[in-house]
Amino acid sequence: xxxxxxxxxxxxxxxxxxxxxxxxxxxxxxxxxxxxxxxxxxxxxxxxxxxxxxxxxxxxxxxxxxxxxxxxxxxxxxxxxxxxxxxxxxxxxxxxxxxxxxxxxxxxxxxxxxxxxxxxxxxxxxxxxxxxxxxxxxxxxxxxxxxxxxxxxxxxxxxxxxxxxxxxxxxxxxxxxxxxxxxxxxxx
Amino acid sequence: xxxxxxxxxxxxxxxxxxxxxxxxxxxxxxxxxxxxxxxxxxxxxxxxxxxxxxxxxxxxxxxxxxxxxxxxxxxxxxxxxxxxxxxxxxxxxxxxxxxxxxxxxxxxxxxxxxxxxxxxxxxxxxxxxxxxxxxxxxxxxxxxxxxxxxxxxxxxxxxxxxxxxxxxxxxxxxxxxxxxxxxxxxxxxxxxxxxxxxxxxxxxxxxxxxxxxxxxxxxxxxxxxxxxxxxxxxxxxxxxxxxxxxxxxxxxxxxxxxxxxxxxxxxxxxxxxxxxxxxxxxxxxxxxxxxxxxxxxxxxxxxxxxxxxxxxxxxxxxxxxxxxxxxxxxxxxxxxxxxxxxxxxxxxxxxxxxxxxxxxxxxxxxxxxxxxxxxxxxxxxxxxxxxxxxx
Numbered sequence: 001x002x003x004x005x006x007x008x009x010x011x012x013x014x015x016x017x018x019x020x021x022x023x024x025x026x027x028x029x030x031x032x033x034x035x036x037x038x039x040x041x042x043x044x045x046x047x048x049x050x051x052x053x054x055x056x057x058x059x060x061x062x063x064x065x066x067x068x069x070x071x072x073x074x075x076x077x078x079x080x081x082x083x084x085x086x087x088x089x090x091x092x093x094x095x096x097x098x099x100x101x102x103x104x105x106x107x108x109x110x111x112x113x114x115x116x117x118x119x120x121x122x123x124x125x126x127x128x129x130x131x132x133x134x135x136x137x138x139x140x141x142x143x144x145x146x147x148x149x150x151x152x153x154x155x156x157x158x159x160x161x162x163x164x165x166x167x168x169x170x171x172x173x174x175x176x177x178x179x180x181x182x183x184x185x186x187x188x
Numbered sequence: 189x190x191x192x193x194x195x196x197x198x199x200x201x202x203x204x205x206x207x208x209x210x211x212x213x214x215x216x217x218x219x220x221x222x223x224x225x226x227x228x229x230x231x232x233x234x235x236x237x238x239x240x241x242x243x244x245x246x247x248x249x250x251x252x253x254x255x256x257x258x259x260x261x262x263x264x265x266x267x268x269x270x271x272x273x274x275x276x277x278x279x280x281x282x283x284x285x286x287x288x289x290x291x292x293x294x295x296x297x298x299x300x301x302x303x304x305x306x307x308x309x310x311x312x313x314x315x316x317x318x319x320x321x322x323x324x325x326x327x328x329x330x331x332x333x334x335x336x337x338x339x340x341x342x343x344x345x346x347x348x349x350x351x352x353x354x355x356x357x358x359x360x361x362x363x364x365x366x367x368x369x370x371x372x373x374x375x376x377x378x379x380x381x382x383x384x385x386x387x388x389x390x391x392x393x394x395x396x397x398x399x400x401x402x403x404x405x406x407x408x409x410x411x412x413x414x415x416x417x418x419x420x421x422x423x424x425x426x427x428x429x430x431x432x433x434x435x436x437x438x439x440x441x442x443x444x445x446x447x448x449x450x451x452x453x454x455x456x457x458x459x460x461x462x463x464x465x466x467x468x469x470x471x472x473x474x475x476x477x478x479x480x481x482x483x484x485x486x487x488x489x490x491x492x493x494x495x496x497x498x499x500x501x502x503x504x505x506x507x508x509x510x511x512x513x514x515x516x517x518x519x520x521x522x523x524x525x526x527x528x529x530x531x532x533x534x535x536x537x538x539x540x541x542x543x544x545x546x547x548x549x550x551x552x553x554x555x556x557x558x559x560x561x562x563x564x565x566x567x568x569x570x571x572x573x574x575x576x577x578x579x
Contacts, residue, residue, distance in 0.1 A: 005340070026343060026344060027341070027342060027343025027344070027345075027346055028343070028450055028454070029299075029341060029343070029346060030446055030449060030450065030498065031491070031498055031501045032297065032299065032442075032473060032475055032501065033299055033442060033443075033445070033446035033449070033450075033473075034299050034442070034443050034446055035299070035340070035341070036446070036447075036450050038450070052434065052436075053434075053447065053450050053451050054436065055436055055437075055438060055443060055446075055447065056340075057526075058436050058437055
């Protein structure tokens with residue numbers, strides 16, 4: 001068990017059956033009262049953030065969670081197969097566990113897989129990925145006047161993102177996975 | 189060049205090949221140094237301290253010795269604030285006293301942890317016991333500006349070693365001490381900032397007296413939705429549950445109270461545009477305060493908050509030796525129940541109360557927090573000459 005003096009950023013704890021990580025904490029102590037640690041936790045399953053005031057002397061249960069770097073191998077139906085490059089151990093993760101970003105994953109990309117009680121519960125992509133445009137229409141003149149200076153482009157993984165009008169099929173794009181947003185065109 | 193050097197007063201900090209770094213009255217500079225000079229050698233009258241490890245000068249991590257400008261400015265402001273505090277009390281006829289920092293019996297309060305000082309001594313958590321003995325000894329207006337020590341308190345508003353301004357007025361009530369407090373803060377703000385205002389984040393807070401007042405009962409009812417402050421633990425726990433306040437495993441009355449206070453009242457105090465004086469504390473949070481003769485259930489105690497910063501805690505002092513001993517014994521039981529060191533009752537303090545202390549009121553105000561407010565510092569570490577982490 002952890003006590004309040006163990007609280008620091010990144011500490012993983014179990015509350016109400018869910019794993020949480022500490023994202024912020026502050027020592028609070030009324031002059032005549034007990035000390036509290038005002039702590040913000042992020043739910044590792046839902047991403048939701050909760051704040052709790054943990055009184056000195058209270059205990060926190062450690063969460064059995066582990067972050068592993070794994071390589072995306074291939075898609076199998078609605079499932080995605082990953083491999084630990086150190087042990088060659090493979091895991092299969094459903095698209096719904098990965099979330100909306102599964103269509104930004106290209107073969108062989110390295111991602112962070114979160115395990116909770118030995119079970120994979122989440123996948124975090126690198127902040128930026130490079131993906132090639134497989135389909136986009138030419139820029140339509142006249143649209144810019146309405147402030148519409150982007151157009152949709154389909155990427156090699158199937159994702160569709162908004163890109164500037166000068167982007168052509170075959171271009172290699174840097175994509176911010178957190179925003180699902182075009183960053184820039186890169187050579188290659 | 190030789191003439192310039194002759195005028196330099198300072199010392200050589202480092203040597204690196206042909207160059208040497210010099211710290212002079214006028215600032216740091218680099219001069220040519222004869223090859224082969226080693227630590228202890230004299231170069232143009234300057235002693236070589238040690239060979240330079242190479243790389244940038246000053247080193248990027250050199251703020252251990254060279255404090256950043258903002259910290260130096262804050263510390264200069266701290267010195268002005270301290271001088272203003274002393275002048276304030278001197279002008280009002282207070283005697284500044286020195287208290288021992290190593291004592292046999294540190295504060296017995298359940299939520300304060302004293303630091304052991306060896307030889308059966310502890311460092312004081314507050315100068316209160318010794319100052320009350322001085323009140324009994326016949327001094328009527330006393331102030332101490334002294335270091336206090338509280339184990340385990342580290343945060344944006346806490347350092348385990350900090351400075352307390354503590355003052356007592358004999359033959360006076362809590363209102364007189366509240367007036368002192370308001371005027372003191374306004375005076376220090378004027379001395380440091382030239383205006384009766386303090387700075388918290390991007391907010392400027394007017395500290396012109398008098399400050400708004402509110403009772404603890406009203407603050408708890410308004411902001412925490414809890415009004416059962418006269419009942420027992422079970423009743424308070426039910427009120428917290430009804431208000432949707434998570435008190436964790438808290439069972440003791442004061443832990444329940446502070447769970448509600450910290451989660452619901454403090455955030456509201458932080459948002460206020462003016463200081464707030466919280467008055468009329470429940471008897472259970474009485475500590476060393478006397479019961480309020482007109483209002484049953486509360487003690488003569490106030491705390492002043494500025495933008496959520498708890499600046500001070502004041503009492504109409506408990507001077508009844510029998511009740512004082514009973515409260516100390518209760519504190520000792522609580523400490524034992526929580527597995528904390530159980531310090532002896534200060535018999536000399538009790539003896540002083542038995543001989544008689546005039547009706548008195550006193551306040552303990554954190555100098556570091558006052559300096560934070562008048563300099564706009566976000567952390568107590570920014571206004572400390574040395575922080576615990578820098579030792």
